[in-house]
Amino acid sequence: MGRTPSIDDEVLLRHLGEVFRHFGYEGASLTALSTASGLHRASLYHRFPSGKPGMAMAVLESVEQAFGTILAPLTSEDAPSVAVAEMARRVGTFYADGRLACVLDTMTLRGAPDEVRDRAARLATTWLTAMADVARRAGASAPEAARRARAALVHIEGSLVVARVLDDPAEFQLALDALPGTLTG
Amino acid sequence: MGRTPSIDDEVLLRHLGEVFRHFGYEGASLTALSTASGLHRASLYHRFPSGKPGMAMAVLESVEQAFGTILAPLTSEDAPSVAVAEMARRVGTFYADGRLACVLDTMTLRGAPDEVRDRAARLATTWLTAMADVARRAGASAPEAARRARAALVHIEGSLVVARVLDDPAEFQLALDALPGTLTG
DNA sequence: GTCTATATTTGGATAGAC
DNA sequence: GTCTATCCAAATATAGAC
Numbered sequence: 001m002g003r004t005p006s007i008d009d010e011v012l013l014r015h016l017g018e019v020f021r022h023f024g025y026e027g028a029s030l031t032a033l034s035t036a037s038g039l040h041r042a043s044l045y046h047r048f049p050s051g052k053p054g055m056a057m058a059v060l061e062s063v064e065q066a067f068g069t070i071l072a073p074l075t076s077e078d079a080p081s082v083a084v085a086e087m088a089r090r091v092g093t094f095y096a097d098g099r100l101a102c103v104l105d106t107m108t109l110r111g112a113p114d115e116v117r118d119r120a121a122r123l124a125t126t127w128l129t130a131m132a133d134v135a136r137r138a139g140a141s142a143p144e145a146a147r148r149a150r151a152a153l154v155h156i157e158g159s160l161v162v163a164r165v166l167d168d169p170a171e172f173q174l175a176l177d178a179l180p181g182t183l184t185g
Numbered sequence: 186m187g188r189t190p191s192i193d194d195e196v197l198l199r200h201l202g203e204v205f206r207h208f209g210y211e212g213a214s215l216t217a218l219s220t221a222s223g224l225h226r227a228s229l230y231h232r233f234p235s236g237k238p239g240m241a242m243a244v245l246e247s248v249e250q251a252f253g254t255i256l257a258p259l260t261s262e263d264a265p266s267v268a269v270a271e272m273a274r275r276v277g278t279f280y281a282d283g284r285l286a287c288v289l290d291t292m293t294l295r296g297a298p299d300e301v302r303d304r305a306a307r308l309a310t311t312w313l314t315a316m317a318d319v320a321r322r323a324g325a326s327a328p329e330a331a332r333r334a335r336a337a338l339v340h341i342e343g344s345l346v347v348a349r350v351l352d353d354p355a356e357f358q359l360a361l362d363a364l365p366g367t368l369t370g
Numbered sequence: 371g372t373c374t375a376t377a378t379t380t381g382g383a384t385a386g387a388c
Numbered sequence: 389g390t391c392t393a394t395c396c397a398a399a400t401a402t403a404g405a406c
Contacts, residue, residue, distance in 0.1 A: 003389045026212035027296035030382060043390050045383065052382070105346045106294060109286070111212035124350045150347065150356055158343020161290045162335065165309045171335055188371045215400060228372050230401065237400070 005047075012037055012047070013062040016055055021101045025056055025112035053113045060119045063103055067123065070094055071130040080138035081180045088176040095160060098169030102160050128153060131183055138184035152182045190232075197222055197232070198247040201240055206286045210241055210297035238298045245304045248288055252308065255279055256315040265323035265369045273361040280345060283354030287345050313338060316368055323369035337367045 005012075015037045020028045030041045033055065037044065048054040073086035095102065108120050128149045135145035159175035190197075200222040205213045218240065219226045233239040258271035280287065293305050313334045320330035344360035 005389065022295040024209045024212065024291075024294045024296070027209065027294055029380080031380080039389095040391060041382080042384075042392080046389065101294070102346075104350050105290065106209075108350050109209045109212055109291060110207040111209070121350055121352070124347070154343035154347050154356060154360070155339065156343070157346040158339035158341070161287075161342040161346065162309070162339050165289050165293050165306055167306070171339060175339070190371065214398080216398085224371095225373060226400085227374080227402080231371065 007037065007039060010062070012039070013059055017059040017063065017103070018100065020056060020059055021103055021106050024106040024109055025116060026109070028052070028056075053116065056107065056112070056116045057119060060103060060107070060116065060123065064123055064126070066094060067127060071127070074130050074134040080134050080184045083134055084180040084183050088179040091156065091179075092173070092176050095172065098160060098163040098172030101164055102157055105157060105161065124153065135183045135185075140185060148183050148185075152179055155179075155182065192222065192224060195247070197224070198244055202244040202248065202288070203285065205241060205244055206288055206291050209291040209294055210301060211294070213237070213241075238301065241292060241297070241301045242304060245288060245292070245301065245308065249308055249311070251279060252312060256312070259315050259319040265319050266365045268319055269365040269368050273364040276341065276364075277358070277361050280357065283345060283348040283357030286349060287342055290342060290346065309338065320368045320370075325370060333368050333370075337364055340364075340367065 016028075016033055019032050019036045023029075023032060030044065030052065033052075034041050034044060039047070044055065045051060048058060050057075070087060070090040073083045073090070076083055076086075078086070092098075094100075104120050104124050108117050128146075131149035131152050132142075132145040135148045136142065140148060155175045155178065156172075159172040163169045163172045201213075201218055204217050204221045208214075208217060215226045215229065215237065218237075219229060222229065224232070229240065230236060233243060235242075255272060255275040258268045258275070261268055261271075263271070277283075279285075289305050289309050293302050313331075316334035316337050317327075317330040320333045321327065325333060340360045340363065341357075344357045348354045348357045
């Protein structure tokens with residue numbers, strides 16, 4: 001069975017994810033990843049035999065898992081606006097109230113491996129589909145629901161960029177507050 | 186007087202800017218900058234003695250200049266909605282209809298020198314102020330004008346991120362079309 | 371001003387001891 | 389599973405010829 005890891009997979013991926021989100025794929029050096037996780041470079045390679053691309057993919061997988069939880073309220077029995085409000089709350093936690101960038105933004109710059117960019121795109125699609133579904137449940141037509149979902153994603157991503165640039169997370173909070181209205185009309 | 190440059194400063198900075206916007210600050214390698222500009226690395230260092238940070242700063246300066254032109258319609262005699270529509274058209278050209286990311290996004294990731302990130306923040310403020318001014322001219326109160334300007338910036342930045350992630354510039358065009366309404370009410 | 375050539379540092383990745 | 393030590397490639401940067 002071997003030795004037990006000194007750091008749990010979940011917290012390790014959280015630390016690595018923060019580096020990727022702060023620095024982007026290329027900016028996330030092994031040194032930075034090592035420092036943030038407390039593991040030496042060689043240990044990271046033991047955990048991720050395919051190296052930095054593997055770390056990025058594992059981070060994206062863990063983010064997908066996190067989104068499983070974040071999006072869960074959308075398929076609950078609650079009224080759509082209530083469901084979206086709960087999703088917004090969880091989104092806020094995931095982005096540390098606007099202090100953490102989005103992997104969709106920082107890991108899709110050129111230079112990142114194609115598999116990483118593709119996986120990020122898939123994550124975006126998953127998110128969009130879940131938001132469109134709740135918009136439909138709120139009475140929107142299919143094209144209108146898709147439109148609202150994209151508008152919601154645009155609002156969130158844009159607010160994260162502006163929050164980072166201005167070093168003020170206020171705009172992100174406004175985006176979260178607007179989500180129920182945007183999606184459920 | 187020395188020799189005349191083989192590449193005009195303006196087109197050189199445009200090429201360098203595209204690399205920074207595609208790859209981010211850290212991802213923009215000297216090799217990539219050299220390839221895109223057609224100048225060898227040593228020649229780039231001759232033009233920019235302070236190296237890559239200097240290139241990034243020069244790019245931001247040139248972007249600020251470009252924004253001088255982009256924002257010029259906002260202070261024209263035209264009706265605010267007409268002025269904003271013309272600004273939107275110029276913004277569309279500057280972002281290559283959504284195929285080019287924004288320096289505010291890609292050059293403000295951690296790893297970029299502080300002076301670069303600070304300069305990007307200043308550019309954002311300039312843009313916000315110009316948009317708030319035209320919103321005021323359209324009859325909005327000061328706080329409402331500021332709110333509209335931030336909403337416009339959030340919309341543009343978010344649409345650029347989504348356009349890149351989904352590899353579909355449609356969302357960016359929608360954001361441009363919405364600008365007059367967002368700013369002038 | 372641009373080039374070829376080279377120095378120096380950092381980044382990604384492995385080998386092998388514990 | 390983690391560590392120290394090391395390798396190799398790539399990145400930033402400089403020197404000097406043309």
